[in-house]
Amino acid sequence: MTEIRHDPVAPTRTQRLASGGAIDAHRHDDHQIVYAGRGVLAVTTHQGTWVAPATRAIWVPAGTAHAHRAYGDLELHLVGLPAGENPLGLDTPTVLAVGPLLRELIIAYTRPADLVGAPPGPRGDGGERARLRAVLLDRLRASPQQPLYLPTPTAPLLRAVHDILRADPGDDRTLAALGREVGASDRTLSRLFRRDLGMTFPQWRTQLRLHHALVLLAEGTPVTAVAHRCGWSSASAFIAVFRRAFGHTPGAHPGV
Incomplete structure (x- = not known):
């Protein structure tokens, strides 16, 4: 990870990657939750690699340089959170268990704007999306951490x-x-x-x-x-x- 792109705002969105597809090393000023609704996702930093199937999500702290790689056709869900908002108090990448409710919350929150009624974004907004986001963060706090980490x-x-x-x-x-x-x-x-x-x-x-x-x-x-x-x-x-x-x-x- 020699060249690291700086994208200040961590996006909130859904995107797809073909098997073997990758997102090059980059960092955000925000925290980010990375979840594969389908396929298997690998997130790599200088510390090691975290791998997550559809029952796991990966917490990437603000400022952490990381790269993504897809195994199988990947449905990638990204949730950005401001650096001052850290519901788990985590300062290192961590794999989190994703139960059925948290899975549906992540998928709903990262849907395209025309399906949600308001544009997704790491800062959140009022009304229904704010309530959805509050429940999502609450479920994150209850998510067990998983030792699925392969240090380099x-x-x-x-x-x-x-x-x-x-x-x-x-x-x-x-x-x-x-x-x-x-x-x-x-x-x-x-x-x-x-x-x-x-x-x-x-x-x-x-x-x-x-x-x-x-x-x-x-x-x-x-x-x-x-x-x-x-x-x-x-x-x-x-x-x-x-x-x-x-x-x-x-x-x-x-x-x-």
């Missing part, structure tokens, strides 16, 4: 491990075996994972695999093939991990 390593040794597993999430080698390839002991790598990324190697690898699984599901890959390509020993093992992370099975995955 900065230590050269971790970046080497990252590149190996990003190229093949199904690689099931131990940390010791990976360490032999990158020239470090498993003890050194374990220490780096905890110190630099705030998680253990197994935790990080599971996040990497779940992110890749979401992408494959959005592209229409069968569940059994996703399990194999992402390194799970069986489809049932994959389904169990997926259910714990997202609250439903991959076969019932909405929006993909």
